[in-house]
Each structure stands twice: as structure tokens, then as C-alpha cells.
Amino acid sequence: MSIPDDEIRETFYNLMLECIYTDPDRSIIDKLTNPSTKKVAIRSLINKTLKTICVNANSKGFQTLRGNWINQQNVSHNFSELFKTLEKLRQLIISKGSDSQINLILNKITSVIEEKDIFKHIVDNLISFYKESCFVNVTIDIIRETFYNIMVEQVISDNLIAKSDIESRSSHIFISLPAYTILACIIYSKDSSGILLYNGTVVNNNNCPDEYKELFKGLLTIKNKMKLLSLTEKHIELIKLYLTNNPDIDIYDDLKMYKTPQIMEIVSMINSIAIQITAMKHFKEIIDDVLVFCLNVL
Numbered sequence: 670m671s672i673p674d675d676e677i678r679e680t681f682y683n684l685m686l687e688c689i690y691t692d693p694d695r696s697i698i699d700k701l702t703n704p705s706t707k708k709v710a711i712r713s714l715i716n717k718t719l720k721t722i723c724v725n726a727n728s729k730g731f732q733t734l735r736g737n738w739i740n741q742q743n744v745s746h747n748f749s750e751l752f753k754t755l756e757k758l759r760q761l762i763i764s765k766g767s768d769s770q771i772n773l774i775l776n777k778i779t780s781v782i783e784e785k786d787i788f789k790h791i792v793d794n795l796i797s798f799y800k801e802s803c804f805v806n807v808t809i810d811i812i813r814e815t816f817y818n819i820m821v822e823q824v825i826s827d828n829l830i831a832k833s834d835i836e837s838r839s840s841h842i843f844i845s846l847p848a849y850t851i852l853a854c855i856i857y858s859k860d861s862s863g864i865l866l867y868n869g870t871v872v873n874n875n876n877c878p879d880e881y882k883e884l885f886k887g888l889l890t891i892k893n894k895m896k897l898l899s900l901t902e903k904h905i906e907l908i909k910l911y912l913t914n915n916p917d918i919d920i921y922d923d924l925k926m927y928k929t930p931q932i933m934e935i936v937s938m939i940n941s942i943a944i945q946i947t948a949m950k951h952f953k954e955i956i957d958d959v960l961v962f963c964l965n966v967l
Contacts, residue, residue, distance in 0.1 A: 809881070
């Protein structure tokens with residue numbers, strides 16, 4: 670079975686992002702968004718990406734973001750010539766070929782890639798990503814407001830927390846409420862380049878306030894894992910049941926079949942972040958405010 674084209678495109682996109690992140694002075698970002706330097710910047714970015722994929726390769730092939738290996742036995746027709754030439758480049762790098770030889774093949778591959786609509790689309794998405802996120806000011810207040818509003822939704826609109834549990838201040842709701850909120854944030858953000866906030870702002874590792882960088886790094890990690898799993902509504906329903914953190918909750922028989930180690934890893938990661946959130950003083954205050962408000966409404 671051949672490696673899906675989407676997986677190859679996804680791998681190139683993420684490797685290009687990695688090259689941007691590791692750029693010492695981040696000058697490539699400015700150059701990509703400047704019409705006078707865009708073409709040179711794109712060529713430089715593609716060169717760095719090709720070198721990176723070759724360095725990460727071995728005799729099994731070129732590794733994708735999902736951990737699969739691309740080689741001539743499983744590469745699709747659309748990318749066959751590209752990876753054949755990449756293998757020549759990899760062998761030259763391994764054998765410490767001359768710079769002129771390496772650059773000759775590197776420039777040849779880059780020229781072909783530049784003309785392919787697939788890669789033009791990838792580069793356009795990268796540029797849109799930075800226009801959307803890197804230059805937007807994300808404030809602590811917007812983040813807190815987002816968590817407050819989404820928590821209220823989980824109780825009032827989605828009925829995920831029972832009124833009796835709020836009245837009795839059951840211990841499990843102080844984990845389950847932020848856990849539901851994390852899951853909702855990720856689902857809301859599925860078509861976004863980062864985590865979508867309540868006012869439409871997108872937050873990521875570049876524009877996130879230092880106070881919440883670790884929190885959002887965790888959210889992005891979970892989001893990427895969920896994306897790779899291609900979860901159905903049944904999977905989401907099962908995750909929500911496990912996120913109740915209520916030992917009295919039964920898992921329906923028709924959902925048990927969807928339980929996998931990958932699903933339970935998602936549940937564990939969400940709960941871990943939820944516990945961190947409840948340990949933060951300002952988030953504990955937000956949770957208290959939510960519970961008081963929802964109790965009055967209910």
C-alpha cells in the first residue's frame with residue numbers, strides 16, 4: 670500500500686515549519702511575507718527542508734510525520750520522481766560528496782518543487798499561518814475569557830455537568846470541567862492553525878503569553894495526536910465519558926469497542942493538563958465563578 674499523498678504533504682508542511690522555528694533570527698518569516706524577498710525565501714526554505722528530510726532518512730526510507738517510511742516501493746506516482754532524486758541527494762550527503770554536487774541536485778529538486786501546485790499551496794498555507802497568528806496580540810485576559818465561556822457552555826448548553834454535582838461541589842467536577850473545556854477548545858480549533866480563542870484569535874507557541882506557553886504547547890500536542898487518529902463522533906463520545914472522572918459512570922457497551930490505547934492516551938493527556946489548570950489560582954477562581962453562575966442559571 671502506498672503512502673497517502675496527504676501524509677507526504679503534511680510531512681513537508683511540518684518540516685518547513687520546523688525549519689522556520691529553528692531559524693536563529695526568524696528572518697525567514699519577514700522574507701516570506703515581503704514580496705521583494707519572497708521568492709528567494711521560498712527557495713531557501715525548500716532547500717533547508719530537503720536537507721532535513723535527508724538527514725532524518727535511513728535505509729528504510731524517508732520518515733513521515735506519522736512515523737511511516739517512504740521508499741520507492743510505497744511512494745505514490747505523484748511523488749515517485751521526487752523521492753528518487755531525494756535518495757540520490759541522501760547518498761551524496763552520506764558519502765560526503767562535494768558541495769557543488771550536493772547543491773546541483775538540491776537546486777534541481779527545488780526548481781521542480783517550486784513549479785508544483787501542491788508545494789505552492791503548502792507555502793501559501795505557511796504564509797497564511799504567520800499572517801493569522803504571529804502578528805496577533807494574544808492577551809491573558811482573552812485566554813481566561815475563552816476558558817470561562819467554554820466552561821459555561823459545557824454546563825449550560827452541553828449538559829455535561831449535573832446540577833446536583835455542582836450543588837454538592839463533587840470533587841470530580843473540578844477535573845472534569847477543565848477537561849471538557851480542553852477537549853472543546855481542541856474540537857473548535859480543528860480547522861485552525863493553532864488553538865482558536867473565543868473572540869476568533871488564534872493562539873500558538875509564537876504569540877502565546879509566557880505564562881501559558883506550556884499549557885498551549887500541551888493543547889497543540891493533543892490536537893495533533895487527535896488529528897492523526899481521525900476520530901469519529903463515537904470516539905469523542907467515549908472520550909467525554911472517560912473525562913467525567915466519576916467512578917459511578919458506566920461506559921455503554923456500544924462504545925467499548927472504540928476503546929484503544931491511543932484513545933486512552935488522549936484521555937490521560939487531557940486529564941493531566943486539567944489537573945495542572947486546577948492548580949493555578951486564577952483558573953480555580955474562574956472555575957468557582959463558572960459554577961456559581963451556572964447554578965444560578967440552572
